[in-house]
Amino acid sequence: MRKLILPILVLALVLVSCTDNLTDLNTDPKNPTDVPGETLFSNAQVSLGTYLTEPDVNLNTFKLMAQYWAQTTYATESRYELTTRSIPSNLWSELYRDVLKDLDKSAEIISNDESLSDAEKTNRLASIEVLKVLTYSELVNIFGDIPYSEALNPDNTQPSYEDAASIYEDLMSRLNTAISDFDASASNFREADIFYGGDVEKWQKFANSLKLRLAITLADVNNSMAQTAIEEAAPNAFESNDDNAVIPFQAFPPHANPIWEALVNSGRHDYVPSNTIIDHMNDLDDPRRPKFFTLAPDTNTYFGGTYGTTNTYSAFSHFSEDVANDDDYEVKTATLPGTILEYAEVEFILVEARERGYNVSGSAQQHYNNAIEADMKSWGVDEDDISDYLSQQSVNYQTASGTWKEKIGKQKWLSLFLQGLQGWTEWRRLDAPTLNAPPEMTLEDIPERFTYPVDEQNLNTSNYNAASEAIGGDDLQNNLFWDVN
Amino acid sequence: MLRKLLSSSLGLVLCFMLFASGAIAQTGSISGTITDSNTSDVLPGANVFIQDIEKGTAASGDGTYIIEDVPYGTYELQFSFVGYQSQTKQVVVDSDEITVNAQLSPSEAALEEVFVTAYGIEQSQNELPYSAQKVDGDIVAQNRNDNFLTSLSGRVAGLKVSKSNGMGGSTNMVMRGYKSISGNNQVLFVVDGVPYANREFNTEDVEEGDAGYDYGNTAVDINPDNIASINVLKGPAAAALYGSRASNGAIVIETKKAEIGQQSVDVTFNSSVTASRIDQSTFPEYQMKYGQGYGPYYSGGSEPYFYQFDANGDGSDDLVAPYTADASFGPRFDADKMVYTWESFANSGPNSGQPQPWTAPENTPVDFFETGMTTQNSISVDGGFTGGYYALGYNQNNTSGIMPNSELDKHKLNFSAGYDISEDLHVSASVNYARTEGLGRPQTGYSTLLSQFRQWWATSVDIESQRDAYFRNGGSNTPWNVTSDLSGPFYWSNIYWSRHENYSTDQRDRYFGYTEARYDVNDWLSFTGRVAIDNYSQIIEERTNKPSATTDLPEYTQRKQNFTEFNYDLLANYDTQLSETIGVSGVVGMNIRRNHTQAITGTTNGGLVVPDQFSLDNSSNGILFPEETDEQLGVNGYFASLNLNYDDLVNIELTGRRDKSSSLPEDENVYYYPSASAGFIFSEIVSADWLTFGKIRASVASVGNTAPPASLTDRFNRNPSNFGRTPLYTLPNTKNNPDLKPERTKSWEVGLQMSLFQDRFSYDINYYDQNTLDQILATEVSRASGYQTKFVNAGNVENRGIELTVTGRPVVTQDFAWTVTANWNKNINEVKALAPGVDNYQLAAPQGDVTISAALGEPYGAIRGSDFIYQDGEPVVNSSGFYKSTASSNHIIGNMNPDWTGGISNRINYKNWSLNFLVDVRWGGDIFSLDQYYGQGTGLYPVTAAINDNGNNVRDPVSEGGGVVLDGVKEDGSPNDIHAPANTYAGAFGWINNPSANFVYDGSYVKLREVGLTYSIPQDLINRIGLLRSASVSVIGRNLLILHKNLPYADPEQGIAVGNVQGYQGAAHPTTRDVTLNLKLRF
Helix, strand or coil: CHHHHHHHHHHHHHHHHCCCCHHHHCCCCCCCCCCCHHHHHHHHHHHHHHHHHCCCCCCCCHHHHCCCEEECCCCCHHHCCCCCCCHHHHHHHHHHHHHHHHHHHHHHHHHCCCCCCHHHHHHHHHHHHHHHHHHHHHHHHHHCCEECCCCCCCCCCCCCEECHHHHHHHHHHHHHHHHHHCCCCCCCCHHHCCCCCCCHHHHHHHHHHHHHHHHHHHCCCCHHHHHHHHHHHHHHCCCCHHHCEEECCECCCCCECHHHHHHHHCCCCCEEEEHHHHHHHHHHCCCCHHHHECCCCCCCCCCCECCCCCCCHHHCCCECECCCCCCCCCCECCCCCEEEECHHHHHHHHHHHHHCCCCCCCCHHHHHHHHHHHHHHHCCCCHHHHHHHHHCCCCCCCCCCCCHHHHHHHHHHHHCCCCHHHHHHHHHHHCCCCCCCCCCCCCCCCCCCCCCCHHHHHHCHHHHHHHHHHCCCCCCCCCCCCCCC | CHHHHHHHHHHHHHHHHHHHHHHHCCCCCEEEEEEECCCCCECCCCEEEECCCCEEEECCCCCEEEECCCCCEEEEEEEECCCECCEEEEEEECCCCEECCEEECEHHHCCCCEEECHHHCEEECCCCCCCEEEEEHHHHHHCCCCCHHHHHCCCCCCEEEEECCCCCCCEEEEECCCCCCCCCCCCEEEECCEEECCCECCCHHHHCCCCEECCCEHHHHCCHHHEEEEEEECCHHHHHHHCHHHHHCEEEEEECCCCCCCCCEEEEEEEEEEEEEECHHHCCCCCCCECCECCCCCCCCCCCCCEEECCCCCCCCEEECCCCCCCECCCECEEEEEEECHHHHCCCCCCCCCCEEECCCCCCHHHHCCCEEEEEEEEEEEEEECCEEEEEEEEEEEEECCCCCCEEEEEEEEEEEEEECCCCEEEEEEEEEEEEEEECCCEECCCCHHHHHHCCCCCCCCHHHHHHHHHHCCCCCCCCCECCCCCCECCCCCHHHHHHHCCEEEEEEEEEEEEEEEEECCCCEEEEEEEEEEEEEEEEEEEECCCCCCCCCCEEEEEEEEEEEEEEEEEEEEEEECCCCEEEEEEEEEEEEEEEEEEEEEECEEEECCCCCCCHHHEEECCCCCEEEEEEEEEEEEEEEEEEEECCCEEEEEEEEEEEECCCCHHHCEEEEEEEEEEECHHHCCCCCCEEEEEEEEEEEEEEECCCCCCCCCCCEECCCCECCECCEECCCEECCCCCCCEEEEEEEEEEEEEECCCCEEEEEEEEEEEEECCEEEEECCHHHCCCEEEEECCEEEEEEEEEEEEEEEEECCCEEEEEEEEEEEEEEEEEECCCCCCEEEEECCCCCCEEEEECCCCCCEEEECCECEECCEEEECCCCCECECCCCCEEEEECCCCEEEEEEEEEEECCEEEEEEEEEEECCEEEEHHHHHHHHCCCCHHHHCECCCCCECCCCHHHCCCECCCCECCCCCECCCCECCCCCCCCCCCCCCCHHHHEEECCEEEEEEEEEEEECCHHHHHHHCCCCEEEEEEEEEEEEEEEECCCCCCCCCCCCCCCCCCEECCCCCCEEEEEEEEEEEC
16 A cells, blocks of 8 residues: 555645745735725715715714704704714714825825826816815814824824814915916816816815815904905805805715715604704794705694704604605705805805905905805795895894894804704804703803814823813813804 | 424434344454443443454443454453543453453543544643643533533633524633734634634624624534534643644544444434523513603693693594603503503504503513524434444434524534555545524624613513514514604514514535545554545525614625635654653644635615515615625644653653744744643652642743734725716725734643542642733724724733632442532733733724723723712712713723633432533623613613602602612712602613713623433343433433522623623623433434
8 A cells, every 4th residue: 555655745745836825815806906096086075075964973963063953862962972972083084084095095196197197187186185175174173183294194003183273274275285286277087076077167166165264264363364365265266056066966875965864765763953943044034944844743834853852753843855856955855965165155254254354356245145145046945035035134234133243153054054064163163143052961061172082092192182281171162273252 | 393303313223223233243252341430330332342353342231242253362452432431451362251341430530531632642631731621522412402512611611601692693712811902712623633613704793782693603513413522722832733723722622433443333313302491580670660751751731751642533632652762761650541552553453543551561571582492313323344434423403592583403414434445554534514594593782672672662562462463464564663653663663573574594504524544654653644624605694674663774685605724734643662761752744724715795775676575686776886805814834743751750742833824924924833841740759549640730832823814915995886977996994014923922831730539539720821912903093094993013912810620529439429520710811012002902882882992901801981980989979969970981990801710510420310510600700781771771670660768769750759869979078868860761870871880790690501410221121122222311401590690681691792892781682591301312
């Protein structure tokens, strides 16, 4: 049987020889190492647009913070409980990881893409820059000081936090560079651009409109910078709703409007419109009500659930539904576009610019009317209803009561319905309208910022501690740097 | 079904018996009787064998044997029997009839017991220079439920076994504590020298406490009736030759094999039936004073706890139970009130359209559970022939679970055989097949069925009415929790709908086997070549039907996975005496391992078009891109061992292994595992009557480990759907690292083993210290880095502890013997280092505002959450009487590691009766209970409707003497006397006004784990029947009683699923008491 020894030895040799390519086994044949840069840009746009529209209580509770919406059974988030569901942490993941890092990588790939013309490359990089500026400004508006220049670098897993005001200044200068980089004669992202299909002129307007937003946010703390920026940007910003930066949600998941997914597709009944907004709109006889809401069952009235407490779903108005199957948008429409920045906001900024004495064209009243009209038109309100509304004494800019901040604050807040984050930001900045304290609220007052993610306390401890100290404590009640009045 | 199977099995048995009786009928010239040395009982079936002439036989029913035609000469006569120590006797055949009797000692008593260590190397316990423990195959086979692994619980010092989630649920097996921060901590399984994959299919969600199904793990595919012995190798020194996977300890299983040349056939038939009922102490006890609702929120006036509207159309308002609520802070039961409930609004049924008296229901959720039944039938045949042996078996197991619509069906086949082709060349092979089919596996985690019973339930719901409502209309979803417009299920579906319409099925086919050739060069050197294959394919289908509760959109998911592991081994074994006193033995060899896993998961999108049609192409919208995995790992290893034995006094063992792995960078992919062990048998030089045996031993080892596949290079992930026509790619959440190095485990241990007074008392004590360094871990990083996790080499987890096994034989007489064995382990775990600058590694952030973490300086598995605020050790309440809570959820409020674990097993033999029982103890270790966190908040448990110090119900308004005074102090430090309101979900109980720390419980338990009573049919009766060699009937009870626990209404042993996240309970399954009746026949 010695003849079997030989085959065994041969087998052994075969085994030894097949061991050469060990490293080749370590591949992942199902996921690529290189992808086109625009696929990352598109993904960042989807992530950003979806995030801002999202009503998921784990991610985006700003429709509650701004008191547009109220909760039915579990009134936890509307009482400003943020940690149970790790909301700050989840939103960092969304914005840093899914938006900013994809933008960052997209920029890196596009910079190295030799098949692109210089002009197109510059346009693409400028578009990426605009979205980065927007996203960072949202993060600052939520938290204050945040990781910024050390962020997005996996080699530095403990980025330090930077002063919010300095970040704002830097964002402004980056935005200025991007604006000047755009070249309308060259191509941009083309069909990979979900917001504008690669239209450079629209990107220019979007960038200028964003500049207006950053500037007006700074107005109370850095009037000169605000004034310069607004005077530069005003002539180049949005001119109609056609210019709006929106994400055109699809008819079915997973890229349908997340509001539709939460209110319709899930079949859940977690939200009703809040009494805060419905009461204000009832006072003003607002013609947007049938666009936003249904009548409360068995009544002829719009009736909102009490903010910050438990509400019986069936007792209140609900969000509007697409019953007529017409072209108008209702809240519960899968294809309702998600707004990133719209023309109405630009016009409201210009009202304020006039009031602050900046050199922009048009009167405050004119811009105020334009703003309201633009918002109403985007919801399909009739021209007649719009003019009736504008002529009401309580609405008319000349006759309405209150300071300009109060007048602008209330109307801007109404027009930002569904844009919870911006609605809450404007309320904090303009201190109008009056929001309701939730019954049995344990906090001293309505939050002025979010607390940092719990995992920052664990994973980035020393920087977290330094940042907390710098802003006077990681507290819901601390005002942001721009919120001085 | 059972009857059919029994009759067919018996037919099979009869066939074998004809064959067997033909083989036994011989006469011979060596004869004798084989008996048990303790009891002097005869041992039918014990083997006798003469190696030189390859002749042998087995003892007949009266324990006698005859070997005929033995040529004159001198022979070694070997006696062996399962469960007994082998014995060799020299015999000189020089006359026609030689009588040789043998007394065999049970192997439990044996220090001579043979251990199977790495690569099939056999060593007696005398020789072992490191810690190992052996469990007899019979013990394992005796446990006739669907998971034989659980029978190891409490039997091995240092091994922690826990099974979760009921039928087919996964089994967590961790040796000497958690070592790897983010990797696998489960022990390695080795069957007949070949690694046996123990994988699980639970999603990451399930492992972190979210909803899903528990599909168990694959080590249970082994046929328990084919297990001869289980050798547990505890430390890296013992396991170093197996490579990195054995750093968590190894469970080395030897299957049953007959001796070559054994001229007999051993046929064993086992048939059992097990009944399982829930242990009510592990299920909620509900308050039965108040019904459905969240509080006085539903209407004005005098009955705010009810809805008030015109339910019957008579023009006046009626009282309506808050059917939208999934809580029990509702109206107080009052038989005088006629109330409309979910039953009134159901389409049909006795109460449709009718109000009912507002009373507590007759049937509560405990009545939901059925009696689970398991039948297990097996037949195994093993025998030998000249120059060879064979073994074959079939095991069939059918379980119907305690929940409706749940079933588990298993078929296991095994065949192995060996043959001496020539004097020098021996070939053998083994093939095993296992088929597992599951239906309605247990759902685990948040928002599953048990979440309803434990967290979100209305105590006013009658479970029988739910059942009737489902079946009445041919299976309709008639929920107890209805939307406010009464259109259908709100947060929860009809319970029976959930079980019958939303369920999973799964099917696994597994092949495991090897072929092996051994060439004996001479009497001290042999070469062995072996190719082994382990392969399974698994398909899982998960269904959610329409119209289900609002949270469950109709959905169908299909998951397929194919796994293969190839092992090619080439070994040279040597064993020789260099001189009278010095013996050397060991192995030199190589191992090539290749793993390949391929998986694909597809899920429907946006619902199903045709109800009840579960296929991907029935998706309402275009399905998402399927998720594909294709992963390979290759390791090439070379190893050698040298065991030096000096005069049976000193044993020294040196081992080394070099691995080269595919998943590490090319210049860092080689790592080494040295180990050195020594044992000194001091009883050889100490002569004392009381000292039977004594040994001290010490060992030191270092093992390496490789990275998970494909963790070096960055990849992009496709978003599962285009946006319109625009394709989307994103960066993954984990940053890979091209500079990874192998991770290292360094360990040492010392042990003392003594046996006193002729084995009447023996013990084995061991101290170990193990550090797992430079761990390859996907550490969490600040999200601001653009990633969630990043692969790094960092961290050090230390485990050190004491293992103690004590065996006593207080009584040993002719008819009565009692053996007691106690196992005890105290493991001290500490996370000594994490990634630089990081003091916490989060393992999971499940519901309940808690996280489970590896926290620096703490034992692995710290539970973090919001804590009480203390003043002089007393929790402080605020002005409303609610506990004050820390603002952050970052406080360490518990730890999952027990202080110690242990078990006491007893075996008592009296004549034909044998009784064994096992008490299993876990002491300490914390559990966060999400069930209490939410369930107290929704008013399910008696504490939420107790009588307070005023003699009033705590739910009465504080103004009327109600409310509860919580233990603690007021902010001024004086004892709390504030009555906190407890009349709504936002009161003194539950999650809203309490820190998470209020729901952390001590996880200790003392369980009567197993009681077995066996009656062996007396041998003279067996002899009269003739056919049988032995027969026994057993009654075995498992988990009969929890003697002690502190966690209310749940079993502390129930966890999430197999994995690193423990110390957390949410939607825990009740534990079952299992009683088995088993018939065992040997022919």
